[in-house]
């Protein structure tokens with residue numbers, strides 16, 4: 001599991017950081033992104049759907065949004 | 075079988091770029107989208123700040139467009155490189171601080187670089203001749219093609235029939251007869267095409283794709299540069315221009331007063347970078363002081379802050395001043411009356 005800290009970043013920066021992290025990973029790897037901008041709840045899943053990755057879990061803990069993503073094939 | 079050609083489409087989130095990409099998909103082209111984040115884009119963060127906007131989260135229209143089209147979208151952070159475009163625009167600014175023509179040249183140029191690196195054949199945009207007064211005129215179209223370095227690899231599917239043939243047309247990768255010849259400010263042809271393709275609920279931004287076309291925002295940016303004596307900015311500066319009421323009671327400092335809880339929380343995140351003022355005896359907004367302070371400046375600032383607290387009509391309001399997160403002073407002031415806050419201070 002790779003961890004990505006995207007706290008204090010405003011959308012679309014967390015999406016860009018997620019995209020750049022996934023570029024360095026391979027299919028089947030998992031990425032956990034922690035964010036503070038609630039916009040990520042919409043934007044990261046949308047970005048994943050478009051680019052063929054799967055959001056495994058979305059958690060909201062203490063005003064932080066944590067998304068676990070499984071990297072897709074492409 | 076002929077090779078499937080690849081086009082990279084500039085996706086802003088608006089209807090025109092959505093349609094342009096769709097026209098290419100209809101012709102069997104492999105299309106992927108690219109979207110540049112300059113820091114000023116309307117898409118994105120502002121909805122995260124104000125509390126009232128939180129109830130109805132705003133979608134990112136570039137992502138939405140890509141999803142409608144069933145294409146990939148690459149979002150590129152160009153915050154640093156964009157500074158030079160905004161600070162030194164060769165072709166100048168539009169009605170406000172929008173350097174649209176230079177911005178287009180820059181974005182098409184970046185898309186061309188991306189296309190070269192990723193083995194794409196050409197670039198498409200949703201530009202329409204005459205749609206926007208500054209950047210989308212018949213004379214500016216060749217300027218963008220030439221100065222971006224894209225030359226005849228830049229195709230505008232929505233108005234291609236009014237322009238000279240481009241490489242994808244000459245080579246027969248796309249059929250010119252199935253492109254369009256839209257021109258002028260009317261939106262009717264685009265709306266008809268959207269209907270044909272079954273797109274509903276698409277975004278219709280009024281001014282443009284970024285905050286630089288906004289008058290109030292541009293005034294704040296100009297004030298920032300004037301006060302610093304030079305044109306420069308960091309991402310935090312441009313974010314803060316979107317938040318709160320701004321007052322400049324003295325040339326050397328500005329106050330940013332939160333307007334509601336969401337902004338208050340947002341400004342909290344800057345406590346360790348700025349001088350902050352907080353009313354203690356009464357509920358009130360968090361205020362950032364950007365600049366330097368001399369002699370009586372803190373008292374002046376505190377009187378303004380107190381005006382926006384629930385103690386506005388009280389004889390005295392206690393204000394706590396902190397610098398980089400550490401409390402440096404507590405002052406009691408009589409809040410300014412409404413007419414003591416000079417109109418000229420408002421930015």
Ligand code: SF4
Nearest residue numbers: 173174177282283284
């Ligand atoms: S509105 Fe903003 S993003 Fe759009 S072309 Fe003009 S400067 Fe660039």
